[in-house]
Amino acid sequence: MDEDAPLSPRESGCFVAERSRDVHVDEGGVRNVAEMLYGLRDSGVFAPGGWKQMNPLAPPPTSDAAINWVFVVDTMNFSFWPDREDQQCEVTCRGDTYRGYMSLCAAVTRAMDEGVPITDAAYFSQMSVEDLGTVLRSDNATPMPMLPERHAALTEAGRALLKHGGSVRHFLSACGHDAAEMVRHIVLHLPSYRDEATFQGRKISFHKRAQILVADFWGIMEARGDAHVLNLDHLTMFADYRVPQALVHLGALRYSDQLMEALKKGELLRSGERREVEIRGCSIHCVEKIKAGLHRLVRERDGAECRVNSALIDFFLWPYAKQHQRDMEDVPVHHTRCIFY
Numbered sequence: 001m002d003e004d005a006p007l008s009p010r011e012s013g014c015f016v017a018e019r020s021r022d023v024h025v026d027e028g029g030v031r032n033v034a035e036m037l038y039g040l041r042d043s044g045v046f047a048p049g050g051w052k053q054m055n056p057l058a059p060p061p062t063s064d065a066a067i068n069w070v071f072v073v074d075t076m077n078f079s080f081w082p083d084r085e086d087q088q089c090e091v092t093c094r095g096d097t098y099r100g101y102m103s104l105c106a107a108v109t110r111a112m113d114e115g116v117p118i119t120d121a122a123y124f125s126q127m128s129v130e131d132l133g134t135v136l137r138s139d140n141a142t143p144m145p146m147l148p149e150r151h152a153a154l155t156e157a158g159r160a161l162l163k164h165g166g167s168v169r170h171f172l173s174a175c176g177h178d179a180a181e182m183v184r185h186i187v188l189h190l191p192s193y194r195d196e197a198t199f200q201g202r203k204i205s206f207h208k209r210a211q212i213l214v215a216d217f218w219g220i221m222e223a224r225g226d227a228h229v230l231n232l233d234h235l236t237m238f239a240d241y242r243v244p245q246a247l248v249h250l251g252a253l254r255y256s257d258q259l260m261e262a263l264k265k266g267e268l269l270r271s272g273e274r275r276e277v278e279i280r281g282c283s284i285h286c287v288e289k290i291k292a293g294l295h296r297l298v299r300e301r302d303g304a305e306c307r308v309n310s311a312l313i314d315f316f317l318w319p320y321a322k323q324h325q326r327d328m329e330d331v332p333v334h335h336t337r338c339i340f341y
Helices: 009-017 027-039 048-054 064-076 099-113 129-136 147-162 168-173 181-189 210-222 242-249 257-264 273-301 310-323
Strands: 023-025 091-093 096-098 196-199 203-207 253-255
Touching: 009 196, 009 273, 023 027, 023 273, 027 210, 027 273, 064 099, 064 147, 064 168, 064 210, 091 099, 096 099, 099 129, 129 147, 147 168, 168 181, 168 210, 181 203, 181 210, 196 273, 210 310, 242 273, 253 257, 253 273, 253 310, 257 310
Parallel strands: none
Antiparallel strands: 023 253, 091 096, 196 203
């Protein structure tokens, strides 16, 4: 093993949780969430084929257009929160108006509808900042944040794809169909996906966007009946700012009074600083414990093996957080302006 390599996201979550000062996993809350998920086990919410239902703006999964679409979206999937809650970027597509992450999805689909080859690596590898600004234009006075950073990430990714014939599928399949190898391949060749930090002298990783790209690819292939991504248990939850809020709301994660006060005051956390790392690392470890609890319940009560992995739990928690925003108003979201989430 390379001594300079960071811990994997799962190892990082455990490492951080064992040393965290301001964020803690609540075992009772973990059991309660595992019970909640157990009650939903047969409801279809954990079906990977539900990928398209999660995002109606995506192309149908029956062709590689969906794979190209998620690659472009995942490459620019970071930092949508507004400086002021009443000033959010809005994008209208096919009659509906979207905010946050969905504004990016809407912008990419709108561009495709307008005939812009935004999912063609030959095009987006060399597009100008101004061209991307047109694609990501807001329909109100608030622009989408971090346009230069999104441009740098997308053009960099396009150049990497061109070394694989411009095909996202070939790029992702170049390292076999093992999820762990795919994440490593993405992080190696796409620096903007290199979501890593140092915590108490140890290199750690979260690889949020890289893992989402692999999970999205898997979801598309599952939806078209062509699933061939192995070792999916390698994936953890995707450490962002919305899922930790849901975990705190559900009682599985606890913030110290000092951290809660700082977040309620709107204090901005720097990427890689201790408190930000603790929130993300403990969130990963928390979901791992929830998953283990769910699997145990299924074994003990149903006499079966549970196939719900951490990615599927994340796919449930993220929309849960969006749907219960009003119920969670007392739990502040942490804000970090960076390219990793």
